[in-house]
Amino acid sequence: MKQTLVYKILAGHLVEGKIASGEEIGIRIDQTLTQDATGTTAFLLFESMGAGRVKTALSVSYVDHNIAGFGPENQTDHIYLQTAAAKAGVYHSRAGNGICHQVHLERFAKPGATLLGSDSHTPTAGGIGALSIGAGGLDVAVAMGGGPFYLTCPKVLGVKLTGKLADWVAAKDVIFKLLSELSTKGNVGWVAEYFGEGASGLTVPQRATITNMGAELGVTTSIFGSDEQTRKFLAAQKREKDYQPMAADEDAEYDRVIEINLGKLKPMAACPSSPDNVKTVAEIAGIQTGQVIIGSCTNSSFSDLMMVAKVLKGRRINNMVEFSIAPGSREALNMLAENGALSDIISAGARVLESGCGPCIGQGLSPAEEVVSLRTFNRNFLGRSGTPSDQVYLVSPETAVASVLTGRITDPRELPKLFGIEYPKIEMPGEFVINDNMIEKPLSEKEAAKAEVIRGPTIVVPEAPTRLPDKLQGQVLIKCGDKITTDHIMPAGRFLKLRSNVPEYAKVVFHCFNEKDKPTFAERALELKKKGTAGVIVAGESYGQGSSREHAALCPMYLGVRAVIAKSIERIHRANLINFCIVPIVFVQPGDYERVKLGDRLQIDGLLKAIEGSDEVVIADKTSSFEFSGRLELSDRDRRILLSAGLLNYTRSKANER
Numbered sequence: 001m002k003q004t005l006v007y008k009i010l011a012g013h014l015v016e017g018k019i020a021s022g023e024e025i026g027i028r029i030d031q032t033l034t035q036d037a038t039g040t041t042a043f044l045l046f047e048s049m050g051a052g053r054v055k056t057a058l059s060v061s062y063v064d065h066n067i068a069g070f071g072p073e074n075q076t077d078h079i080y081l082q083t084a085a086a087k088a089g090v091y092h093s094r095a096g097n098g099i100c101h102q103v104h105l106e107r108f109a110k111p112g113a114t115l116l117g118s119d120s121h122t123p124t125a126g127g128i129g130a131l132s133i134g135a136g137g138l139d140v141a142v143a144m145g146g147g148p149f150y151l152t153c154p155k156v157l158g159v160k161l162t163g164k165l166a167d168w169v170a171a172k173d174v175i176f177k178l179l180s181e182l183s184t185k186g187n188v189g190w191v192a193e194y195f196g197e198g199a200s201g202l203t204v205p206q207r208a209t210i211t212n213m214g215a216e217l218g219v220t221t222s223i224f225g226s227d228e229q230t231r232k233f234l235a236a237q238k239r240e241k242d243y244q245p246m247a248a249d250e251d252a253e254y255d256r257v258i259e260i261n262l263g264k265l266k267p268m269a270a271c272p273s274s275p276d277n278v279k280t281v282a283e284i285a286g287i288q289t290g291q292v293i294i295g296s297c298t299n300s301s302f303s304d305l306m307m308v309a310k311v312l313k314g315r316r317i318n319n320m321v322e323f324s325i326a327p328g329s330r331e332a333l334n335m336l337a338e339n340g341a342l343s344d345i346i347s348a349g350a351r352v353l354e355s356g357c358g359p360c361i362g363q364g365l366s367p368a369e370e371v372v373s374l375r376t377f378n379r380n381f382l383g384r385s386g387t388p389s390d391q392v393y394l395v396s397p398e399t400a401v402a403s404v405l406t407g408r409i410t411d412p413r414e415l416p417k418l419f420g421i422e423y424p425k426i427e428m429p430g431e432f433v434i435n436d437n438m439i440e441k442p443l444s445e446k447e448a449a450k451a452e453v454i455r456g457p458t459i460v461v462p463e464a465p466t467r468l469p470d471k472l473q474g475q476v477l478i479k480c481g482d483k484i485t486t487d488h489i490m491p492a493g494r495f496l497k498l499r500s501n502v503p504e505y506a507k508v509v510f511h512c513f514n515e516k517d518k519p520t521f522a523e524r525a526l527e528l529k530k531k532g533t534a535g536v537i538v539a540g541e542s543y544g545q546g547s548s549r550e551h552a553a554l555c556p557m558y559l560g561v562r563a564v565i566a567k568s569i570e571r572i573h574r575a576n577l578i579n580f581c582i583v584p585i586v587f588v589q590p591g592d593y594e595r596v597k598l599g600d601r602l603q604i605d606g607l608l609k610a611i612e613g614s615d616e617v618v619i620a621d622k623t624s625s626f627e628f629s630g631r632l633e634l635s636d637r638d639r640r641i642l643l644s645a646g647l648l649n650y651t652r653s654k655a656n657e658r
């Protein structure tokens with residue numbers, strides 16, 4: 001059969017199962033990446049598995065999220081990660097060296113390789129032809145120890161690109177187009193594979209913008225083939241040896257094909273507060289903006305920033321706009337500094353931030369209450385900026401720079417008319433300026449044996465889950481609606497520094513739903529836990545969308561939550577729930593969602609038996625006196641993990657068997 005590129009790479013890495021959509025498969029992982037906000041837990045769990053040295057071809061630990069250093073927690077994490085990585089045989093990219101996905105694309109990602117990362121935007125590396133998947137830290141820790149990664153063999157969506165982007169229309173507009181058609185819901189179990197002559201015309205950084213934001217569709221990953229563009233990029237990064245051409249077979253069969261004519265696209269924006277709330281920029285043009293930020297792992301490459309510098313050269317930003325740039329990597333920042341473009345950006349009035357996630361994850365630059373903020377990021381969930389009622393629009397760098405000059409949302413195609421600016425075509429540099437001196441090499445096995453791992457006092461080893469009872473007696477602690485993101489469940493922003501301390505971080509579970517002068521979710525949950533009653537979360541469609549943060553399972557688990565009953569649950573979050581022994585249950589009749597009320601006492605008899613071999617459980621609502629059915633969408637492995645009290649225990653018991 002003619003194969004898609006995704007299936008070729010999966011088949012080449014298959015260790016368990018068979019390649020057919022819907023089947024559970026285990027694949028060998030070549031590379032892993034962790035970042036600091038998920039990485040401390042990943043490394044603590046890796047250490048507690050007793051795995052010693054990593055068994056992958058390459059593992060890299062990045063520090064990019066928690067770098068502002070308000071209080072001792074951030075640097076304590078960095079020191080721990082640096083020493084733990086060195087001992088475990090892992091490369092370590094230090095704070096300031098850049099955002100994990102950007103740096104990985106530049107320095108490490110390889111066409112045809114598998115990459116598992118503890119961050120949902122790991123598919124950025126799909127821009128170079130790597131099969132790259134985001135997962136929870138514990139799954140990554142297991143892969144670091146040489147274990148396979150298990151996933152449902154996906155369906156493949158072919159995205160056929162034709163034509164060529166017009167001037168001022170960007171790669172970001174391609175993914176906006178797709179988000180406007182497919183939305184952020186209902187794409188679980190799919191991957192997006194891009195092909196066609198339009199795809200061949202896109203550079204690797206452009207492709208990476210598209211695969212990065214595929215995360216917002218909720219697909220398992222997104223990928224482009226590896227071709228002449230890929231070779232050129234790798235050669236310019238002095239890594240041509242990593243190049244190999246990769247493509248789907250001609251006439252490969254896709255489960256669905258969508259065609260996008262690049263030539264017909266217009267500048268677009270994701271309006272507040274969801275990445276799929278897409279409109280054309282022309283439709284929203286004229287809205288006053290008070291903040292513009294260019295950065296994040298989606299749109300902060302050297303080429304993006306060069307375009308911005310060329311537009312700004314000799315000009316001044318609008319006096320009512322606060323403008324910042326956060327280059328994605330130190331490589332990009334350094335090159336802008338060397339060629340003078342940074343000076344053009346600074347002279348125009350930009351504030352230059354560190355190379356890191358920064359405002360994308362609410363680390364500073366929260367807008368004022370009424371201010372419209374334009375960002376080249378990938379997520380605009382309400383409150384993620386740090387301002388609870390924020391109005392964040394996601395745009396391309398082209399739209400951002402046009403708007404920073406006018407102070408209003410501006411279609412960049414107006415720039416020639418408004419300011420006489422011609423579209424600056426940015427050629428990919430023939431050679432990037434390479435400087436890896438902020439990437440620490442791991443210690444040799446001999447040196448590592450003697451090396452100490454420094455774990456400071458703000459790092460607390462997370463508690464392991466306990467076994468599930470056969471008769472689950474619980475109470476509904478919260479009833480939420482559709483599209484609850486992991487940002488709702490576990491806020492980042494000013495709480496991000498608590499990632500290495502679950503008892504502290506757990507205090508802010510569902511923080512955005514807590515009401516003044518009323519007990520918080522955490523207080524109510526702990527009260528129940530003391531009485532031996534399980535906490536239950538009830539939710540609508542697409543529960544747990546967004547990030548890979550396993551704290552959205554780990555912290556509720558710590559508070560005594562044992563089940564989530566929702567209309568649907570997103571892939572990474574669902575896996576995290578199982579890994580931390582919380583049972584994911586899907587309403588068989590979506591109408592039952594309406595009947596279950598906050599505070600209802602629920603009972604499931606024979607839960608363990610059901611997990612062992614059934615696809616359904618019967619849930620008795622003791623308060624409202626009715627029963628309803630819940631679906632258990634579990635693979636055999638999921639069942640074994642739940643019955644072993646979570647992935648860590650399961651991995652340990654498998655190791656003991658061996």
Ligand code: MIC
Pocket residue numbers: 037038065118119120121134361379492546547548549
């Ligand atoms: C995000 O963009 O939400 C993050 C912060 O990068 C997360 C990871 C995390 O919460 O640490 C992600 O995308 O997985």
Ligand code: SF4
Pocket residue numbers: 065099119121296297298356357360361378
């Ligand atoms: Fe960092 Fe934002 Fe990218 Fe997440 S989406 S990795 S917070 S830059």
